[in-house]
Amino acid sequence: MVDKNSHVPIYVQIEEILKEKISHGEYAVGCAIPSERELSETFTVSRMTVRQSITQLVNDGFLYREKGRGTFVASPKFEQPLNGLTSFTEDMRARGMEPSSNIVTFEKQLPPYDIREDFKLMDNEEVFFIARIRNADHKPMAIERTYIPVKLLPDLNEEDLQGSLYNLVENKYGFEINNAIQQMEATIVTKEDAKYLKLEATGVVLIIKRTSYLANGQPFEVVRSAYRADRYKFISEIKR
Secondary structure, eight states: OOOTTSSSOHHHHHHHHHHHHHHTTSSOTTOBOOOHHHHHHHHTSOHHHHHHHHHHHHHTTSEEEETTTEEEEOOOOEEEESSSOOOHHHHHHHTTOOEEEEEEEEEEEOOOHHHHHHHTOOTTOOEEEEEEEEEETTEEEEEEEEEEETTTSTTOOGGGGGSOHHHHHHHTSOOOEEEEEEEEEEEEOOHHHHHHHTOOTTOEEEEEEEEEEETTSOEEEEEEEEEETTTEEEEOOOOO
16 A cells, blocks of 8 residues: 655555556556546556656656556566667567567658768768558557668668668678767657557657668768667666
């Protein structure tokens, strides 16, 4: 039960109680938790207080809501180490999950100014623009928007993109991938990406922009990804 005389806010106490129930398996992954009305009666608090607790747990990735059905226990977040350059396909297979992609867009285009500058392209040089929903065990994890110079991978086609792009670059085209520069920030999901990722309009995503380079220093890929923050987290080991 909550301690209404504690200096810890009641909604925070309820959060901790619900997290403990999830941790101990009392609320199992994929199962619905009690309704706001039931929880407000259990804790003898207002539904608004319960809603505040649940909303925070949704934002933190412990729970997820389904419109018209209720609130459910989420799967644990996937941890992505920041100490190696791997593809999404390689990451998911290393976890024993089945990666797949739904291609939203595949086309040649003249790139925006910033992308042209990243690749040091001439004004008339085209890039492939690829938008893919990346799935793990058939559930959307991220949407990636990728730019690749056409002159670098001239025969690229949609069938190639069902697997690992990095594997394709190294094994089909014979290039050596060396390093990448990556930027990361959290933001509210856009309306378009909420549809692709099956998120609520107020859902949070991790935006990652990665520029990847070949061994000769040439950039071959610029990709901007939106990852579901409720299903993904990044970890790194830092030594002094």
